[in-house]
Amino acid sequence: MTLVERFLKYVSFDTQSNEESGVTPSTPGQMVFARFLKEELEALGLEEITLDENGYLFATLPANIDKSVPVVGFIAHMDTSPDMSGKDVSPRIVENYDGKDIVLCADEQVVLSPARFPELLDHKGEDLIVTNGKTLLGADDKAGIAEIMTVVEHLIKENIPHGKICIAFTPDEEVGSGASALDLDAFGADYAYTIDGGEEGEITYENFNACAAKFVINGFNVHPGSAKDTMINALNVAWELHQMLPAADRPEHTEDYEGFYHLTDMSGNVEKAEMQYIVRDHDLAAFELRKKELQHIQTVLNGRYGEGTVELTITEQYRNMSEKILPHFHLIENAKAAAEEIGLKPLIVPVRGGTDGAQLSFRGLPCPDIGTGGYAYHGPYEHITAEGMDLSVDLILGVLKRYASFKAGE
Secondary structure, eight states, X not given: OOHHHHHHHHTTXXXXXXXXXXXXXXXXXXXXXXXXXXXHHHHHTOEXXXXXXXXXXXXXXXXXXXXXXXXXXXXXXXXXOTTSOOTTOOOEEXXXXXXXXXXXXXXXXXXXXXXXXXXGGGGTTSOEEEOOSSSOOOHHHHHHHHHHHHHHHXXXXXXXXXXXXXXXXXXXXXXXXXXXXXXXXXXXXSEEEEEEXXXXXXXXXXXXXXXXXXXXXXXXXOXXXXXXXXXXXXXXXXXXXXXXXXXXXXXXXXXXXXOEEEEEEEEEOSSEEEEEEEEEESSHHHHHHHHHHHHHHHHHHHHHHOTTSEEEEEEEEEOOTHHHHGGGTHHHHHHHHHHHHTTOOOEEOOBSSOOHHHHHHHTTOOOOEEEOSEESTTSTTOEEEHHHHHHHHHHHHHHHHHHHTOOTTO
């Protein structure tokens, strides 16, 4: 199969994850896909292939060189986002894209336009893979899986020198549990890359520090006709709380390394209200200050309305992996050099989110991310180019070339 054929086959599997299922994998379609990939790995001739009951698929490609070099791993996830259906994906290839609007679904007026996605103009003349406007595409992260498989195929068929390579295809990344149960001893890599980023040439090793914050506001409800100096309207307190946070520190007003408070859910009535926030910042000191600000707001409002009116629970989620990558910066230098060698400008950008690589890095496996060539993930506008995927394959091959000549101490 060509890379594009492989990708189109993979997106035909419905692997949408479900954060409420309580099992791993969270949906049966992920295991169906994992079994298919296992058969493909076997057909390619890989070794130590295992698929466990939780949907973690491992394989190794033995070294074909005599020298001792680091064992490098590549990881991609099989699930697609719960944000939009991944069932009955019907991709379309727009050959030699002309830079104009693409009508994805005329009935629902879903149009992929450079006016909204200006990066499309960078891909004029390329073969663009798009959705039918009714589902997501699944490039996140089936493009990563297709690229890893294609890399392995090149290594074997062309007898390219390489050290031992470990591969893992994981479930449930989109619901935050993909890396948590990955058996690092069974995986066996010294270093790894997740192939799960954005555009081709993107290399990321910085992500948000993250926590969730839940406020419970306990009101006091009486008849509104006799409420003066007695009623505490939980909804009003909730709104007051939200207004105490800086309006500029919301996702819609921030970019790059800027952090934010994001109100994701709010519900309640006069008697009781709940507010769910996610809090993000790349800088650890600034992140800690954000948490202290939430605690300060709780203290102020309890002083105003009575102790116990506002309850706050902060749950840590993940941390910026840069502190774990910097001591092994050859991971970034080798990826940058590989990108430059094939004419790509390396894009070192912060991840405005979390990655499996962050969890794995803190568990002891340094693991930055390499982009797949995809854009506009998690919705009907998701798209990717055949050329972008080819470049990502070439970049990965370039990384492996450098590790095949790796010297101790580098």
